[in-house]
Amino acid sequence: MQRAIPCLFMRGGTSRGPFFLDSDLPSDVAQRDALLLSVMGSPDVRQIDGMGGADPLTSKVGMVRRGQTPGVDLEFLFAQVSVKEARVDTTPNCGNMLAAVAPFGLETGLVKATGDVTTLRVLTRNTGTLSDIEVRTPGGKVEYSGDARIDGVPGTASPVNISFLETAGSVCGSLLPTGRLVDRFDGVDVTCIDNGMPVVVMAAESLGVTGYESRDELNANAELKKKIESIRLQAGPAMNLGDVTKKVVPKMCLVAHPTAGGHICTRTFIPHDCHSAVGVLGAVTVATAAVMPGSVANRFTRAPPGTSKTISVEHPSGEFSVVLTMNPANPADVLQAALLRTARLIMRGEVYVPTAVAAKG
Numbered sequence: 001m002q003r004a005i006p007c008l009f010m011r012g013g014t015s016r017g018p019f020f021l022d023s024d025l026p027s028d029v030a031q032r033d034a035l036l037l038s039v040m041g042s043p044d045v046r047q048i049d050g051m052g053g054a055d056p057l058t059s060k061v062g063m064v065r066r067g068q069t070p071g072v073d074l075e076f077l078f079a080q081v082s083v084k085e086a087r088v089d090t091t092p093n094c095g096n097m098l099a100a101v102a103p104f105g106l107e108t109g110l111v112k113a114t115g116d117v118t119t120l121r122v123l124t125r126n127t128g129t130l131s132d133i134e135v136r137t138p139g140g141k142v143e144y145s146g147d148a149r150i151d152g153v154p155g156t157a158s159p160v161n162i163s164f165l166e167t168a169g170s171v172c173g174s175l176l177p178t179g180r181l182v183d184r185f186d187g188v189d190v191t192c193i194d195n196g197m198p199v200v201v202m203a204a205e206s207l208g209v210t211g212y213e214s215r216d217e218l219n220a221n222a223e224l225k226k227k228i229e230s231i232r233l234q235a236g237p238a239m240n241l242g243d244v245t246k247k248v249v250p251k252m253c254l255v256a257h258p259t260a261g262g263h264i265c266t267r268t269f270i271p272h273d274c275h276s277a278v279g280v281l282g283a284v285t286v287a288t289a290a291v292m293p294g295s296v297a298n299r300f301t302r303a304p305p306g307t308s309k310t311i312s313v314e315h316p317s318g319e320f321s322v323v324l325t326m327n328p329a330n331p332a333d334v335l336q337a338a339l340l341r342t343a344r345l346i347m348r349g350e351v352y353v354p355t356a357v358a359a360k361g
Helices: 030-040 103-109 215-219 223-236 280-290
Strands: 002-012 015-021 062-067 072-080 117-124 127-138 159-165 183-185 188-194 198-203 251-257 263-271 308-315 318-327 330-354
Touching: 002 117, 002 215, 015 030, 015 263, 030 062, 030 330, 062 117, 072 103, 072 188, 103 117, 103 127, 103 330, 117 251, 159 280, 183 223, 198 223, 198 280, 215 223, 223 251, 223 280, 223 318, 263 280, 280 308, 280 318, 280 330
Parallel strands: 015 062, 072 117, 198 251, 263 308
Antiparallel strands: 002 015, 002 330, 062 072, 117 127, 127 159, 159 330, 183 188, 188 198, 251 263, 308 318, 318 330
């Protein structure tokens, strides 16, 4: 016996996964998490018995409902489903999956299009972060084709413009949760920062690598990963995250001087495997650190002048541009971050799970 659950399988930015109406899932968190593990086929290195893609970027889930407060159109709960462990983490945001929330809301009738372009205010329930998401809706339908291109996704698609509102400290409580621009763990200078995603920024050279290695090279470097995890376990409590042994935050970011025309070069671990690109809010947070004089990231950054700065963050598969609006009275203070993503509906249907794990709370 199996139970069918309505599902839209969507790509958001450089991630993808099933999206559900919140009302179609168990209200009990433990039952919900058991169901999501079954949906994705975790724990299993291949996720052969589920919809996961055997990679952290393709083992993600979105849950959406109508806004519960005035001015909020949609509410989004993101879940990172571990590939190898029976673990579902709703601590962090995911700016890539966020790009698919407005299309999902429109496709499911949670919200209506408001013209050729529709802007929706979305609350990310994980951290309380608000964002305005703009999608093209000619004729009242979501348009997926277009000429926007993002590194890490083949071809082009219709643009999804995301403006983040008040993301500073959304997970850790403050932009610099340790109260310092630079901390030191295991003899390594780091900047602990949260502008939508908790990130520990470190110079690649301080860990014995260049920061230009491929993803596979870094993932094969067991000694490097051991050093990074030691720093992460110390940084977590210092960032008000408590014991992070079983959490996917903070993300760990190695930085180096740019080499491909960008402003900073990055290699990000999420948290134990090197990202093939860079997470959306991770890029926002690293870009924020990059424009803060005295931070570890700033040491490797060629930031442009002006109160509106486009910071190009280089990563293993290309670059990610973040537009930062600075406070004219304090050039190191970031007021707003905006960026371009794309999204696509891949499949609409039902996902089947064993009845034993699908009982509603």
